Amino acid sequence: MRVLVTGVGGELGYRVASLLERDPAVTDLAGLDARSPRRRVRSMRVFNIEPTDRRHLLRAVQDFSPTAVVHLGSWEPDARVAPRPAAERTSAMAIAVLGAAADLPAVDRFVIRSDIAVYGRARGSAMVPDESVPPVPTTPWGRSLLEVERLGAAAGRAAGVPVTSLRFAPLMGDRFPSPLARYLRLPVVGFSALADPAFSVLELGDAAAAVMAALHRRPDGPLNVVGPGAVTVSQAARLGRRLPVPVLGPEWALWQRVAGVARVGLPGHLLELIHRGRTADGMQAESALGLMPARTPDVVRSMFGWSPPAELRVVRGAA
Amino acid sequence: MTSVVGTGAGGVVGGVVGALGRRLRGEFEVDQWGADPELVDLLSPLTGLLLRVHVEGARHVPADGPAVLVANRRLGLVEPFVLGRGVRQAAGRRVRFLGIPDVAPIGPVLRRLGGAVNRPAELAALLRAGHVAALALGPGYRRPLRAGALAPEPLAPALEMGVPVVPVAVVGGELTGRWDVLIGEPVPRPTSRGPLALAELADEARSGVQALLDEAFPPRWPFS
Numbered sequence: 001m002r003v004l005v006t007g008v009g010g011e012l013g014y015r016v017a018s019l020l021e022r023d024p025a026v027t028d029l030a031g032l033d034a035r036s037p038r039r040r041v042r043s044m045r046v047f048n049i050e051p052t053d054r055r056h057l058l059r060a061v062q063d064f065s066p067t068a069v070v071h072l073g074s075w076e077p078d079a080r081v082a083p084r085p086a087a088e089r090t091s092a093m094a095i096a097v098l099g100a101a102a103d104l105p106a107v108d109r110f111v112i113r114s115d116i117a118v119y120g121r122a123r124g125s126a127m128v129p130d131e132s133v134p135p136v137p138t139t140p141w142g143r144s145l146l147e148v149e150r151l152g153a154a155a156g157r158a159a160g161v162p163v164t165s166l167r168f169a170p171l172m173g174d175r176f177p178s179p180l181a182r183y184l185r186l187p188v189v190g191f192s193a194l195a196d197p198a199f200s201v202l203e204l205g206d207a208a209a210a211v212m213a214a215l216h217r218r219p220d221g222p223l224n225v226v227g228p229g230a231v232t233v234s235q236a237a238r239l240g241r242r243l244p245v246p247v248l249g250p251e252w253a254l255w256q257r258v259a260g261v262a263r264v265g266l267p268g269h270l271l272e273l274i275h276r277g278r279t280a281d282g283m284q285a286e287s288a289l290g291l292m293p294a295r296t297p298d299v300v301r302s303m304f305g306w307s308p309p310a311e312l313r314v315v316r317g318a319a
Numbered sequence: 320m321t322s323v324v325g326t327g328a329g330g331v332v333g334g335v336v337g338a339l340g341r342r343l344r345g346e347f348e349v350d351q352w353g354a355d356p357e358l359v360d361l362l363s364p365l366t367g368l369l370l371r372v373h374v375e376g377a378r379h380v381p382a383d384g385p386a387v388l389v390a391n392r393r394l395g396l397v398e399p400f401v402l403g404r405g406v407r408q409a410a411g412r413r414v415r416f417l418g419i420p421d422v423a424p425i426g427p428v429l430r431r432l433g434g435a436v437n438r439p440a441e442l443a444a445l446l447r448a449g450h451v452a453a454l455a456l457g458p459g460y461r462r463p464l465r466a467g468a469l470a471p472e473p474l475a476p477a478l479e480m481g482v483p484v485v486p487v488a489v490v491g492g493e494l495t496g497r498w499d500v501l502i503g504e505p506v507p508r509p510t511s512r513g514p515l516a517l518a519e520l521a522d523e524a525r526s527g528v529q530a531l532l533d534e535a536f537p538p539r540w541p542f543s
Contacts (some may be wrong), residue, residue, distance in 0.1 A: 195426075196427065197353055233354075
């Protein structure tokens, strides 16, 4: 299996690449991203190409000629870049990579990263949707990923191969730059005084395991991958010994500024999670992928248990 | 799940103090629909003072696995809590009631107590997770002893998944605080297939509730 992984500069991409490197079924491995992975993956050939550079992206995909494409190259707003460039990069990368791969005769499977934000949380919508519920995204991140899913489905149809869209709950993991994790790690955490709804998360290692299972089992269609159980924002803050503060309507504008001072963005999908909650039914993925993700409360507890990476300083004269 | 409130005065106080401590530390369970069983248990003594519930036919509620209870209502403000308390007391199952408004702050508060929106996808998810869910008939505030209408669509997940549909009559009064919950036998599976099966299931459920109401309050004809 010749596997092309996009988004290897991100934490999820790096983890998936590391798992693929040890997989005996993988004969050739290539990674594609605007930046290199944080550590070298020995057997992986890395293409550092900007997502807007379509010509070079097409050439890289055609030259490598993968049999399997793992598309993880989506930019969550305010994770590494601002919301608008995040949406532009996500769209540009998906069009180029999935479009180019669809024309390759050797491609026999696609695995695509998505998010349960695609379901949206319109008033009166189901709180725990399964895969049969039509996605109606209500945030830019949800819309962005639904577009990626549609591009993936179109590529799959063109190539006549299965496409697995993994709709992950918000990811949490060591050194993973998730806006939600950054927000919950603030010393004072604002929560919706009128709602404080439940949300679920997914541990980063479980997301990587889901990608590997999807690559081998080749289920066709979307699958929700969600850590069982849920927590509320105020509960998560208390689990992490943070101070939960109830925030009402207009106070949120002020709260966003306060979080901004701490360099924590509150993009639309995070605000929606705080006000309307975000969960989904992950039972189908558990059986289709043979995966039992860690429970949401345990993942949140673990997140607070991680110590921040130690800052390395060069001591003059010691070297 | 066991009750957080112990027995005896010391046990009750200790249980409440322990539960409050866990809540301050965030060490409690909230499910994906936002229900907080420990909070419901903490409020149980209070609801016990306001609602005295007598249950008949609790054996018809499955001991485990999913089920749909179809119950009558007048305004529908108190009946979900009466039904929830009654079934919890008599059958040991927690009831998820559908039909909450999805508007803050009422919706989120009702979610904490076990509510969910009345959407087939929501009911399907609850049933897949093995919950007992309650659907209310149309309001009957003008004719309280008549079972209201039941649209077939909300029952679609129950039909597709082969989940038992159990008629329930909730009778009593908000002024007295005394309520009777009468639980009937699960309605028979429809003999038809296709769209007719769903309509047949809804009719059977509604008729089952009406039969329970008639049993509780036999019709009095002028010359009988």
